Amino acid sequence: KVLGDLGYGTVSDALEGIQWVIYHAKEHNIRVMNLSLAADSTESWQTDPLCVAVRSAVAAGITVVVAAGNFGQTLFGKEVYGRIGAPGNDPSVITVGAVNYKDTIARADESVNFFSSRGPTRGSFVDASGVKRVDNLIKPDLVAPGNKILGAAATSNSNSTWSLLPNLFYASLVAPLNVPQPLFETHMWMSGTSIAAPAVAGTVALMLQANPGLTPPLVKAILQYTAQPIAGANLLQQGAGLLNVDGAI
DSSP: OOSOTTSOOOHHHHHHHHHHHHHHHHHHTOOEEEEOOOBOOOBOTTTOHHHHHHHHHHHTTOEEEEEOOSOSBOTTOOBOOSOOOBTTTOTTSEEEEEEEOTTOSOSTTOEEOTTSOOOOOOOEEEOTTSOEEEOOOOOOSEEEEOSSEEEEOOBSSTTOOBOHHHHHTHHHHTGGGOOOOOTTOOEEEEOSHHHHHHHHHHHHHHHHHHOTTOOHHHHHHHHHHHOBOOTTOOHHHHTTOBOOHHHHO
16 A cells, blocks of 8 residues: 555655565566556656556566546536546556446446546657657546445454544445445445556456466457447547456456
């Protein structure tokens, strides 16, 4: 973990976390790394420190899954393009946006969440002639469920008291669930691309279990090839489409 109770942290801590994973990958057979974080960077993916770090992980054979960010709309509800966060703006990683699955099993009603960051990437650099060069990469790579996802809620100590987020926002994150909350099995729901990315990371783990010989580029290609396009959503909103776990495996 590299972020604090409120979901904020430093680039240096994130870099140390990524470096730890790379260093211990062989020791622990780490094949996939999930980064549910996004920094609002203006740097090109070629020089951004988080991007440099994740490329090192991919070069070491680790498939890196990154949240696209939650910058898809303004405070006034206006859709925003070009707000993919770092390191999701790097071409070597799998960048994941979020969809609202409408609490149904059917896939025909899915829609890309308003908050999910849209592409293209807008990091830039100035070339030798003094000309600004914008990356303009197509992102996200695909989308996954990231709206009101039920999951385990961390507790702050052995007495099973709520950690900060469910304690502060109990009425919206816990109360509506109406599920039993026994000791050490507390639940909450959350939304965001940080919640969508782990669904893809888990799928990658299943893919590697089925075929340990897959490399990070092959994993990404299979995920995008098998993704199911969402009607009415464009390439910069959904990438290749909605995560298809069965198809990818």
